[in-house]
Amino acid sequence: MFQTMTFCAWALIIWIRAVAVSSRKAKGGDVIAAVMSIFFGSVHTNKAVGHDVFKMIQRKTTISYDSQGKEVEKISGDIDIHDVHFAYPFRPEKSILQGFSLSILAGNMVVLVGSSGCGKSTVIALVQRFYDLHKVLKLFRAIGGDRSNLILEKIEF
Numbered sequence: 001m002f003q004t005m006t007f008c009a010w011a012l013i014i015w016i017r018a019v020a021v022s023s024r025k026a027k028g029g030d031v032i033a034a035v036m037s038i039f040f041g042s043v044h045t046n047k048a049v050g051h052d053v054f055k056m057i058q059r060k061t062t063i064s065y066d067s068q069g070k071e072v073e074k075i076s077g078d079i080d081i082h083d084v085h086f087a088y089p090f091r092p093e094k095s096i097l098q099g100f101s102l103s104i105l106a107g108n109m110v111v112l113v114g115s116s117g118c119g120k121s122t123v124i125a126l127v128q129r130f131y132d133l134h135k136v137l138k139l140f141r142a143i144g145g146d147r148s149n150l151i152l153e154k155i156e157f
Contacts, residue, residue: 013038056090079104079127086122086131096122 020026086097112120
């Protein structure tokens, strides 16, 4: 639907400009310049966004993916997270979690509910160790609370 609207808008712009050129109210070069300025403006914006995406992809992770770590068949036990403060590395000025705490008893199912941008996906990413934390006091009691040397590919929930 969005593409249809975009193509219709472009067709309308070109048709209006064609009428202006045929009635000698504009030159053909003016039409091309107007269309190209719209096109190149979006190219410039997309280039800037692409730069930020590649910067994030190319950053060095602090998480070790070494296969010499501790292998756990299945994690069982309580999950306790206390007083978590977190901001994404690529946006350190925007705090996502501020003093967040969560306790999940072994075998229980939990649903995280909240508005867009409140940190639901961030909590899951932290539990799965996509990001390392410095202020997590206790996590995964069943494996001794230290998950820093776990083999990430082997963890099953």
